[in-house]
Amino acid sequence: MFAMTVVVVGAGLSGLAAARHLTQHGVEVMVLESADAVGGRVRTDIVDGYRLDRGFQLYNPAYPEGARLLDYEALDLKPFIAGARIIISQGGHRQVIRVADPRRQPSWAVPSLTARIGSPLSTARFGAYAVSRAVRSPAALSGEPDITAEDALRRAGADRTLMERVLRPFLSGVFLESDLTTSRRFLDLVLKSFVQGTPSVPALGMQRIPDQLARGLDVRLDQQVASVSAHSVDVTGGDVHSAEGVIVATDPTTAARLIPGVRAPAARSVTTWYYRPTCAPDELADGEAALILDGARRGPLVNTVVLTHAAPDYAPAGSALIAASALGVRDTPAHESAVRDHLAWLYGVPTRDWDVIARYAIPYALPAMPVPFDLQRPTRTSRGVYIAGDHRDTSSIQGALVSGRRAAQALLSDLGIAAPNPAPSESLEAS
Ligand SMILES: Cc1cc2nc3c(=O)[nH]c(=O)nc-3n(C[C@H](O)[C@H](O)[C@H](O)COP(=O)(O)OP(=O)(O)OC[C@H]3O[C@@H](n4cnc5c(N)ncnc54)[C@H](O)[C@@H]3O)c2cc1C
Structure with a gap:
């Protein structure tokens, strides 16, 4: 057993995933969460x-x-x-x-197949595009030039009727924006997951997901973290925790406040x-x-x-x-x-x-995930603090979970604990 303690700030899905990964490698983890329960945006x-x-x-x-x-x-x-x-x-x-x-x-x-939602040719072309996303690896998908989701769908053959009656209404609810300016890289992953699941x-309720991930972890609720450094965490009006490593797994706005140089996406x-x-x-x-x-x-x-x-x-x-x-x-x-x-x-x-x-x-x-969009962004920061959250991968449950694992892997590797980063071909597989 290692006598190392890591503090994870935030018990959303990314923080919980990071904590689970570290625990599996014998590291003691304390998760500090400002809210009265785990889950973050999944409550x-x-x-x-x-x-x-x-x-x-x-x-x-x-x-x-x-x-x-x-x-x-x-x-x-x-x-x-x-x-x-x-x-x-x-x-x-x-x-x-x-x-x-x-x-x-x-x-x-x-x-x-009715023409009221687009010509049969357009529907067939879109179906073929969606299936082609499902059979490609995420690494291959991310190697394609990045354009907006709207442009990608038009180039794939979606006609105006299919676009306005089906695709825009559906994707607006996924991207939370109706201009479909979101990167086609995320569109492709969304289509892949819809074809497959x-x-x-x-x-x-959705909170069963974080509740399950939190089981057995040392999570401390109502702990508002005020500041962090590579080896310590200050809780507002309370304790200062020393640690071998710190992972900030908060929402993007708080992460940008806690770690100078980090910018929150729109x-x-x-x-x-x-x-x-x-x-x-x-x-x-x-x-x-x-x-x-x-x-x-x-x-x-x-x-x-x-x-x-x-x-x-x-x-x-x-x-x-x-x-x-x-x-x-x-x-x-x-x-x-x-x-x-x-x-x-x-x-x-x-x-x-x-x-x-x-x-x-x-x-x-x-x-937001505008063009050009990197499916994975660094989890190490220049301040020696590690960072996880959906803003490091894709804006989704999947992205948050992957980001937690990636931050934990980077920290373990820097601590000299054998937890190699996934091979390049595998590293995007999970996004
Ligand atoms: C309405 C809505 C719909 C969505 N729909 C889907 C969907 O259908 N499918 C999908 O895959 N994804 C969806 N998502 C996205 C998904 O829920 C998120 O991407 C994911 O939950 C983000 O997890 P996270 O750990 O990165 O961040 P968060 O969930 O934001 O977790 C951050 C945690 O840090 C804590 N924290 C913040 N500041 C501090 C501090 N100073 N000290 C201590 N703790 C702090 C917060 O309280 C929070 O618990 C949706 C999100 C929302 C809100």
Whole structure:
């Protein structure tokens, strides 16, 4: 056993992944977290029996790093349909078009070829592009010239209808920006993971993911770190901890404050409302657990879903829970009213008497990933402090987990503990 202690600042997914990796190599780790629970941006509140993730998000079991670290059986992942319900307006009438991966949703295959969501040639070309991403290694993908996601999709053959009715509405909710200026490198990884896995939530909420990672670790809550150096950490109004190494695994803004020279990427923000509908759950979206997207962009929402169609335990028995998300963090009665009207259109039912259970506005939900984008950025800093977080890899659960491992590997290697960095071909595999 090594008598070495490392302090990890932040118990989000990246900090927990770093701590797990270090512990596996016999290093003593103390994780200092400013909040009252682990998870960072992956938290779940329980309100009147409803499980409310702090901002709607999904976990894709195809994430390679997650597959290595997590016990999927214990998470009891509840998959959504590998597709979406696109709502369009045809002659002023609301129409629902189901778009899906025909391999996993064969009964949706025929409508998915309809020209109302793009010409058959365009749809086929896009499908071929997505599959081509899935079979290439991330290292190969990152070797391709970087352009915006929008340019990549057009070059891949997506026509205007497919772009505006399906791809932009869908990807706006993934990138948290609707201009699709996000790097094609991230787009490609997103497509790869969607081809390989079906987005899901743990049966009892997203926080089950960090809770599982934290098991057995020495995590100290309510510890706001004020400053760090290569070998010490100061907690606001409290202790000073000495350590052989320090990993800062906070959100990007705090990391930039704690470590001079680190810059936080621009923020992508989002607001999620949770509603308790008054109609019978089966009346909503034909009982289907699919993301609902507006192919005509008639309101502020980027997506909505009946969470309980996939994960019934997100609500008390017999009730439904709806998540509805809009880009940005506007908070006015007029905006909420527009959200409600939009929901009425998307679900085709009256929504005036639906209850808002909670609203989560998240100013810094994702670090922006503009072109040119490096899939991996250094985890060593000139100050001798190590750094982890989704802003070091990709803005995703997968990226956060990989960044934690990479920071831990760099520190172990500098401490002379045998934990070689992955071979170059492997190093991007996990991004
Ligand atoms: C609304 C939303 C939707 C998302 N959707 C998806 C999705 O569908 N799929 C996906 O893969 N990803 C999604 N993501 C992204 C994913 O959740 C994040 O990339 C990931 O959780 C980031 O983890 P992290 O460890 O890098 O940072 P964080 O989760 O921000 O963790 C940092 C931790 O550091 C702590 N901290 C900060 N300052 C201090 C301090 N001074 N002292 C001590 N502790 C401190 C914080 O409290 C926090 O616990 C979404 C994120 C949000 C917010």
